[in-house]
Amino acid sequence: MDSGRNSFDRLLDVVRDIPAGRVASYGQVSAQVLGTTPRMVGFALSGLEQGTDVPWHRVINAAGRISLPQEDGAYAEQRARLEAEGVEFSTSDRIDFDAFGWL
DNA sequence: TCCATGACCGACT
DNA sequence: AAGTCGGCCATGG
Secondary structure: OHHHOOHHHHHHHHHHHOOOOOEEEHHHHHHHOOOOOHHHHHHHHHOOOOOOOOOHHHEEOOOOOOOOOOOOHHHHHHHHHHHHOOOOOOOOOOOOHHHHEOO
16 A cells, blocks of 8 residues: 555656656646645655655746755755756756756 | 645746 | 736645
């Protein structure tokens, strides 16, 4: 039974399915799991611990921007990981979904 | 047990 | 073209 597998965990599974070099928005991820919302995705990722196997850095907001304050250290880490996978940022720090979007 | 908040999104003005 | 408002589920005090 999947009682141990909440929507919370299913969302993380979807994130795990995002291939390297691609990105998905919170909305795209939540759309893969019925009964979940973009807000839940953000809440799920915020609860992750360091060293998790979930590629949380491949999840960005619908505007194609990293959904974290630039002053936060996690922002730089997320951006560095994405660039390491070949994802490019525009001059306005935006990612083009048409080129790097997963779905 | 109830209330408030959260790494958001879409529609409307 | 940009800013505002409500809604969705799970967690913590």
